[in-house]
Amino acid sequence: MVGSVIGRLVALFFVLILLQGIFLRNFALFDYALLYPYVALILILPFGIRNMxxxxxxxxxxxxxxxxxxxxxxxxxxxxLMAFARIYILKLMSKEEQADDLTTLPSVSSRGFQWFALYAFILVSVHHVGLFALEYFNTRLFLSALLRGVASATFTVTVIVSVQYIFGGARKTRFRSS
Known part of the structure; x- marks a missing residue:
């Protein structure tokens, strides 16, 4: 079962990297909120994956x-930064019995819409604000980086959750080997 999860994550990795690098490189909502769906790969890493x-x-x-x-x-x-924050967010938001589970992925179906949306928004915001803070690298522009990061995080999380519903990720809690 773990091999099936790894195989699907690897396939998703290639799809999202190509999508991000080729098609979404310059995609922005109102020339302000950028879309980075590749961060979904970090969001959906199995609960029991080792931190390192x-x-x-x-x-x-x-x-x-x-x-x-x-x-x-x-x-x-x-x-x-996002993966580091994920360690602590999962400790705060998850059940202890899932700590060693390598077959269950954080998703709308495994934890519910409200849990996943909050989890995703926190972590994607950490990623995006960190990214824009590095890009601007100026304390005077921190508010601009914060606003752009939150706007982009909202856009990205909306797309990630929508894709889970569209492609059935919201109906499956576990990957099953065929």
Whole structure:
């Protein structure tokens, strides 16, 4: 069963990276809120994944996106920040018995809309605000980075949750091997 989860995550990795790097690179809502659906890969890592594995995978994911955006590690840093925050957010929001579960992924179907939306919004906001703070790298522009980060996080979370409903992720709690 764990192999099935890994296989599906790898396939999703390639789909989201290509989608982000080729089609969504310059996509913005009202020229303000940017869409970064690749962060869904960090959101849906299994509950029981080891922290160092999640941090390493997030760093690798961010580096690949940095290649498409030519941003010299900004996405990598924001992804690691998000993965680091994920450790603590899951401790606050999750049940203790899921700590070692490698087959259940955080999703709308496994935890409910309200739980997943809050979880996703917090973590995507951490990523986006961190990314824009690095991009602006100026304390005078922190409010602008904060507002753009929250607007982009709202846009991204809306798309991620919608995609879960459209493609059936909201109906399946576990990946089952065929």
């Amino acid at each position: 594995t999640a941090l390493f995978m997030s760093f690798f994911l961010g580096l690949i996106v940095d290649v498409f955006y030519d941003t010299l590690g900004m996405h990598a840093a924001a992804c690691v």
